[in-house]
Amino acid sequence: MTLSWKLVIDSTNAPALADFWAAALEYEVEDPGALIGQLLAAGQIGEEAVTEHRGRKTFRGYAAIRHPEDPFDETSGVGRGRRLLFQEVPESKGGKNRLHLDIHSEPGGLDKLLARLEDLGATRLREVDNGPAGHWWIMQDPEGNEFCVA
Known part of the structure; x- marks a missing residue:
C-alpha cells in the first residue's frame, strides 16, 4: 500500500x-x-x-x-x-537545503520560466552546466530556499 x-x-x-x-x-x-x-x-x-x-x-x-x-x-x-x-x-534558515524542488520548463522555455520566477521574487544564484545532460539554474525563493530550474 x-x-x-x-x-x-x-x-x-x-x-x-x-x-x-x-x-x-x-x-x-x-x-x-x-x-x-x-x-x-x-x-x-x-x-x-x-x-x-x-x-x-x-x-x-x-x-x-x-x-x-x-x-x-x-x-x-x-x-x-x-x-x-x-x-x-x-528560527531562520540555517544553511543549504537538504531537500529542494526542481521545476522543469517546457522544451525551449527555460529563459521564459526563469524570467517569470524572477518576476515573482526568486533570485538566480548560479548556472550549472552538466555537459551532455544539459544545464540548469540554482535559484532561491523569497525566503532563501534553494530550488533548481531546468
Whole structure:
C-alpha cells in the first residue's frame, strides 16, 4: 500500500511563501475558510488561531497549496494529492537545503520560466552546466530556499 504525503516547508511568512510557490508552480492556495468558520462556531478554536490573508481567513502560521487537478476536501479545502504546506517557525534558515524542488520548463522555455520566477521574487544564484545532460539554474525563493530550474 502506498502512503499519502505532503511536503512541509518551514518559513517566516507562510501565506506569502505559499503565494510565491502557488504562482511559481501554477498551483492553488488552499482556502480553509469554511473549516475555520465551523471550528470557530463550535468553539473548538479561538480567534487567536486565525488570521486573514488576501481577504480570506486562514490558520495563523500555516498556508498550503495544491495541484489544481488533484481532488480536495470541499469542507476543509485540504488537497488530497500533490500538496505543499508552509509552516511558520521562529528560527531562520540555517544553511543549504537538504531537500529542494526542481521545476522543469517546457522544451525551449527555460529563459521564459526563469524570467517569470524572477518576476515573482526568486533570485538566480548560479548556472550549472552538466555537459551532455544539459544545464540548469540554482535559484532561491523569497525566503532563501534553494530550488533548481531546468
